[in-house]
Every structure is written in C-alpha cells, then in structure tokens.
Amino acid sequence: MQWFIVLSLGLAVFAPLSNALLRFQCSQLVIQRLDPLVNPGMVPSTHVHQIVGGSFNWTVATMHPKKDMPGESTCTTCSFSEDFSNYWTAVLYFRARNGTYKRVPQASQINGATGGITVYYMQDALYDQQQKSKVKAFPPGFRMFTGDVQARTKEQVARFRQNTYTCMKNAGTREPESLDFPKTTCAAGIMINQRFPTCWDGVNLDSPDHMTHMSYPETGTFESGGPCPATHPVRVPQVLFEVVWDTKKFNNKADWPTDGSQPFVWSFGDATGYANHADYVFGWKNDALQRLMDTPCVVNCPAANPKTQTTANMNKCSQNPVVDENIDGWINELPGGYQAQYH
Template sequence: MLRFGCSQVVIERLDPLVNPDMSPSSHMHQVVGGNAFNASMPVTDIAKLASCTTCHFDQDFSNYWTANLYFRARNGTYKRVPQMANQFNDGDNAGITIYYTSPNRNATTAFKPGFRMLTGDAMRRTSENLGKNMQQCYRCFSEPNFGGSMYPPCLDPKWDTDYFPKQPCLGGIRSNIIFPLCWDGKNLDSPSHRDHVTHPTGGPPSFSVVNGTCPASHPVKIPQVMLEVMWNTTAFNNKDDWPKDGSQPFVLSTGDKTGFGQHGDYVFGWKDDTLQTAMDSGCYLRNCTQLTSQTPKVKNQCNVPVTVNENIDGWMNELPGGDWA
C-alpha cells in the first residue's frame, strides 16, 4: 500500500473527462497532482507533459479531482469549506490523500499511459445499500484533534437518508472515494469513463480487501485507488448560522445535499514504470526506496494558473455554475 499526500494544484470549474474543452464546466472541483491539468487533456503520457507535481512522490504526475464542499448558511448564501492536510501530511497545502493498494507483490498490473477513469455518480441522491463496502462514504470527527486515523475509511452507513451530520463535526469531515480494481485490459478509457473498469464478481470489496475475483470481461487486476479528502468545517460549527429548519448545512459543488453524489476523477501520470515497481516491491505508506519524494515546501510551489474568473473563497448567493442538481 502506498499512502501519500498531494497538495492542491488548483480549484477551478474544469473537468477534462466529463466536459472536455468546456470552460467553465458545470461544477467546481478541487484538483491535485501534475501541472499538465487543463480543460482538455489528451490521451497520452501525461508525465511527459507536466513539469512539476504537488504529490509526495515526484514520479507521480497524475491528476486526481473531486467535488468541493460548501456551507449553506441560514441566509441562503454559500462559502467553500477548505480542505486540510491529513495525518502524516503536515505542511501540505490542503489537497487529497492518495492510496494505491495491492493484495501482494506482483499481484496487480499498473495503469498504462493515457489511462483515465471516473468513479461515483454526480447525480446519485440515494444509497447503494452496500454497507461497509460502499465506495463513497464520510466520517464526522467529533473531536478537534481527530488524529487522522485512516481506518476505518467506511463505516456502516449512519446517514442512509442524510449522509452529512446534523450536529457540528468539531474535527472536520472526511470523505473517502474508492475506484474499481478490475480492468478490461484493452481500453484506456470508455465513453462513460467507467465501462472499461469494474468491481470483482462478488461486488465491490471493502478497503483494503483487494483480492476479489475479476470477471472474464475485465480480467486484469489493477491497484485499488482511493482518495481521502479532509474538510475543515471548524469555521462553521456555530449552529446559529445553520439553516433555521434544522437541516444539515453542507452541500457538494453539484448542489447535492445528500452526499451520495460524491465522485472522483483520475488521469494516470506516473513516470515510466515507477508505479508498477512500487506495487511489486512491497512499499508501505510513504516508505518506498524505489521512489523519490519531495518536501511540502517544494510541492506546494507547483500550481496551475486559474483560467475561470469567478468567486472561489468568498460568500456567494449561489454555487458556481448554479444550483443545477
């Protein structure tokens, strides 16, 4: 298992997978990884297009992005909830914690240049009833010093009808997004950005159980990718600011108040065969002699210029792109 932090590279309303060439796209994203990120990313070796990365391992020029979270105040205005660095990622500029998991050495095939995928459904508003095997989930930290424990990433759902809590999370909210681990072995992408990958025959496994049997249609086992987002909700703990009707105040950038529509996008960009080497070498967390790392000070300097001119951090009357969902 690799576990490492990637600082924020840009927050912008762009989505080169779902809305290629569209600027702005429908909703806001938080993006981490290499500086090749833009409105249209070609199906090619992204590692050769980027000159820097916000990720801990400087061989990883991939891009990872997820929906932002917003606080909806009593007066109906919105403000973005900032990300914060996770445990062991001190010094990072917000961002996302990335996991790559394999059941054993030499047990998975790393992604190929040009590979990309999407998990989750931005339009989902109901539970998939997967119990502990749900692929998008949340955890409310009830203490200011949450400890950042990476386990369990997904609990039995406490919020089947309302994913986000109705009481302040004094230590913030954690969001986990897990990608499928079986690939058809042929296509680097698909029109849906989902059909070329799938879950094992027994359904999606819980993290980090990655040893399910892949179906004949998708026989190649790939590393399980998981994104872990930490949102700093502490500025919004005053319930006098929450909606008067008692409803929970948090909403994803898609307009989703349930949380079930959380989703993640991935464009592979590891240099050469470095990810395959790491998966075959028994690397654990950030302990990997086969890879080289960079300090937070260095990776925080990597960024992508903002191209969509709109409100990012101030109070706003509607979500960027409108309350379309």
C-alpha cells in the same frame, strides 16, 4: 520479517508485511470550474473541482489519451515526484441560514502541505493486512471515474457504496462511514473516502461513461479479495482518495438551517451527499508505479528508492485558475448557477 501498521476501523494493527501499500500526500494544484475528463473542452465546466497532481496544461481543458502527462507537466504537487497523475473531486460548500454559500477549505494530513488530498495505491483493499495480490500498473493514457453525480437517494447510491463520509472526532477517526453527509457537527472535519474499481478489461484506456472499462471483483464489493470477473480480468491497484474538509469553522449550529438539517452541499448542488464522486487520470513516469507495487514496502517505500520531494516543492507547484469567478467569498448561488438540492 518486516512489519507495518495498518489503520483499520480506527485501530492500529501490527501485521506482517507482504507487498506494497502506498500512502502519500498531494498539495493543492488549483480549484476552478474545469473538468477535462467529463466536460472536455468546456471552459468553464459545469461545477467547481479541486485538483491535485501534475501541472498538466489545464488551460486547454482536455486530456487526450495520447498526451504524455509526465512530459507535459513541469512539476507535481504530490510527494512522489515521479507521479504526474491528476486526481480531482468536486468542492464542498457551506450553506448558511441566510441562503448564502461559502467554500469549505481542505485540511492536509501532513504538516505544511497546502490543502490537497491523501492518495493510496494498494494491492488489496486497506482492510486486507497482507496486501498479497499481484497487480498491473495502469498504462499511459488511462483514466477512470467513480460515483454518480445524479444520485440523491440511498437506493440510487447503492452501487457506489465505496464512496463514503466519516465525521471526524479527531485526526485518527476512520469510522463509522456513511453514504450521506453527517447530520451533526464534526469536531475535526468531514473525511470523504473514494475507492476506485480494481479490475480492468485489459483493453480500453477509457469508456464513454469512464466506468464500464472497469469493474469491482465479481462478488461486487470493493472490500472483496475475490477474483476479477472474466470481462475484466486484469487486477490493477486499488486507488483510494482521502479528502478532509475543514468544517470546524462552520460548527456553530446558530448558522445552520432553522430546521436543523445539515448545511453542507457539493459544488453541483447535491445536499444529500449521495452524489459523492471522483476522477483519476494516470500519469506516473515510466515504470515508477509498477516498480513500487512490485516492491515490499509501505507508505514511503524506501526499498524501491522512489523519488520524493519536499513539502515546500509540492506547495510551490500550483496554478492560477483559468476561470475568473468568485468561488471563495460568500455567494448567493454556487458557481455555475446551482442551488442546494435535498432530494
């Protein structure tokens, strides 16, 4: 029998290995104001994003479903060299007491990687140690979105409670999770978790809102191992982003707002944290993802003989921003003209 370690609720748990759970790092590709999924063709897009994955030509600011992501990418920032998917989120900023903003860098979870995020593909939620569900890999041209950029209250974010924050005490902290920004300093940074739906309608590669072609299990929770609803009968891998924002340099309370409120804000102005969201465009080469999901393996999946690359090659695959603007220095407003919104 094979075994693996599941990090669940901050504890290491030994469990029998049934099927696949992929966990890998992607270095930073580019940070800029482009969003070919939600704002196709708009240069610049409404707010700043951090993007990882395949080096698709982001200068065109659009991704047609018939585009061959692996074929049009020369490299990828992900450790699996057959993964030319694109993964992106908004960018976190710190708002100082004097009202100016500074971009918060991302911290890699592996030594030597440049920023980026950690990506999971699972047959069941991370909490399920058996990983027993049979899943179908996404088809070419597939894309999806999770979250609500307009959410500013707990009531508005209720349907997206799978997108959370963890105030990290150390590198292994995974709980507790909250739906809004942490209210105190976090010794090892702030981790966001973004869990995408696991049930597909089996027909549409996308939908107008980039969400309705997807669903969570019919029990309505991302943790559930329940069946997919009849409207969305095809179970696909659970995609999870872990992004660690290196907030340590901003932990001096003397720089925080005088009323003691938390100082972090998303690049589109949300200072509550409720508008946490993420984008995904599938781009694995040929049947590489299906092969991995069908093979009993964990993390690096040696049994499936995946093609991997060095961290140096991951870091080398980066792009210069298309949009020429100051996103890193101390600025008086967020790129795109946003200010912090607390409600």
